[in-house]
Amino acid sequence: MKKTTRRTMVLDTLTLPDLCRFCQVDQAWVIDLVEHGVLEPRGSTAETWHFQGKSIVRAKKASRLRRDLGINVAGVALVLDLLEERDAALRRLYQYEAN
Amino acid sequence: MKFQDYYKILGVERDAAPADIKTAFRKAARKYHPDINPGAEAEARFKEVNEAYEVLGDPERRAAYDELGRAPPQDGARYQPPPDWSGSFSFSGGGPGEHEAFSDFFEALFRRSTDPGDDMRGVAGADSHARIEIALEDAYRGVEKMLTLRTPVVGPEGSIEVQERSIAVRIPKGVAPGQHIRLPGQGAPAPGQRAAGDLFLEVTFAPHPVYRVDGADLFMDLPVAPWEAALGTQVILPTPAGKVDLRIPKNARTGQKLRLKGKGLPGRPAGDIYATLKIVNPDASTPEARAFFEQMARDLPFDPRARLGG
Numbered sequence: 001m002k003k004t005t006r007r008t009m010v011l012d013t014l015t016l017p018d019l020c021r022f023c024q025v026d027q028a029w030v031i032d033l034v035e036h037g038v039l040e041p042r043g044s045t046a047e048t049w050h051f052q053g054k055s056i057v058r059a060k061k062a063s064r065l066r067r068d069l070g071i072n073v074a075g076v077a078l079v080l081d082l083l084e085e086r087d088a089a090l091r092r093l094y095q096y097e098a099n
Numbered sequence: 100m101k102f103q104d105y106y107k108i109l110g111v112e113r114d115a116a117p118a119d120i121k122t123a124f125r126k127a128a129r130k131y132h133p134d135i136n137p138g139a140e141a142e143a144r145f146k147e148v149n150e151a152y153e154v155l156g157d158p159e160r161r162a163a164y165d166e167l168g169r170a171p172p173q174d175g176a177r178y179q180p181p182p183d184w185s186g187s188f189s190f191s192g193g194g195p196g197e198h199e200a201f202s203d204f205f206e207a208l209f210r211r212s213t214d215p216g217d218d219m220r221g222v223a224g225a226d227s228h229a230r231i232e233i234a235l236e237d238a239y240r241g242v243e244k245m246l247t248l249r250t251p252v253v254g255p256e257g258s259i260e261v262q263e264r265s266i267a268v269r270i271p272k273g274v275a276p277g278q279h280i281r282l283p284g285q286g287a288p289a290p291g292q293r294a295a296g297d298l299f300l301e302v303t304f305a306p307h308p309v310y311r312v313d314g315a316d317l318f319m320d321l322p323v324a325p326w327e328a329a330l331g332t333q334v335i336l337p338t339p340a341g342k343v344d345l346r347i348p349k350n351a352r353t354g355q356k357l358r359l360k361g362k363g364l365p366g367r368p369a370g371d372i373y374a375t376l377k378i379v380n381p382d383a384s385t386p387e388a389r390a391f392f393e394q395m396a397r398d399l400p401f402d403p404r405a406r407l408g409g
Binding site: 008009010011021022024053054056057060061064065068069079083091094 | 125128129132133134135145149226228268269270271274275277278279280281282283299301311313
């Protein structure tokens with residue numbers, strides 16, 4: 001068993017190389033995701049891009065969907081949009097059912 | 100260890116064609132994918148399905164698995180592989196994503212590594228990724244959680260062992276669902292002198308009986324009595340941020356939203372709590388209660404269906 005640690009860092013923003021390491025993907029895939037509007041980093045060029053909370057979650061989901069289900073960028077973009085719509089609809093449904 | 104019936108997991112016959120196994124796997128992977136179906140149950144099923152396909156989708160491994168017996172053993176819970184079972188096939192990577200261990204059955208029978216160049220060794224020193232679930236209340240004050248990770252590790256003779264590691268993780272105050280935490284040097288252990296990778300944790304919240312979380316905001320239903328809604332009142336609301344005085348306005352209606360500014364998840368800025376009013380009637384089972392309602396029915400000129408027309 002390894003010794004325990006208390007050192008933790010909360011990740012707020014990630015650069016492009018950080019995000020690639022984090023999601024275990026190559027830069028071309030992330031650039032593709034940005035070009036399809038799946039990720040919306042701050043900054044104008046790939047070198048200055050900063051990815052924030054929601055984009056990090058979406059990038060991770062996108063790379064899992066590609067790896068596990070073999071979906072391409074356009075398909076991932078569509079799946080993520082539909083999932084967001086579904087979750088919003090489910091939230092409203094729960095609210096109506098609770099009333 | 101427990102015997103894994105991979106055919107049953109994928110829902111295919113033992114003589115199924117490779118194409119049918121692939122189709123069954125793809126269907127199940129879509130159905131149980133954790134990003135599409137949140138919840139621990141779907142995630143567990145997804146892992147099982149992946150493990151089953153890891154074996155049945157590979158002709159060599161499938162043949163070796165079939166060698167174990169045409170039918171699952173009688174006592175599936177305490178399975179021992181036959182002593183002459185060699186598992187003498189090459190193993191080329193695979194396994195669940197993010198360097199997580201499959202079932203003990205899989206790890207013992209199918210995870211072999213004899214070739215020093217194979218990717219189980221390449222994994223050494225890599226980053227690990229995991230999810231950690233916390234209670235909503237923990238996000239308000241921070242919490243220390245023990246996390247147990249099962250990682251396949253290459254032993255001294257090239258055999259694979261599942262190593263369990265427990266790590267104390269300090270979750271700081273103010274984390275939001277979907278946020279990530281990095282623990283330097285806590286990734287997969289590396290053999291020799293090489294440095295271990297980092298551990299990345301994705302924070303998720305356990306479902307809460309009262310609150311629904313959306314970003315940093317919390318949503319809840321607030322039950323009020325008909326007279327509280329009609330006359331207005333002050334209520335004391337227990338929130339994860341502590342007790343809060345909340346004023347219910349006069350003539351409040353069901354569905355009306357009251358905002359408790361800054362009482363949502365901590366942060367800069369802190370989120371809000373939105374309480375949706377829900378008027379709840381008292382039980383009219385005693386004669387006294389019935390008398391009250393009868394008096395209201397007589398004395399109040401009120402038609403709740405006035406807007407329906409007709």
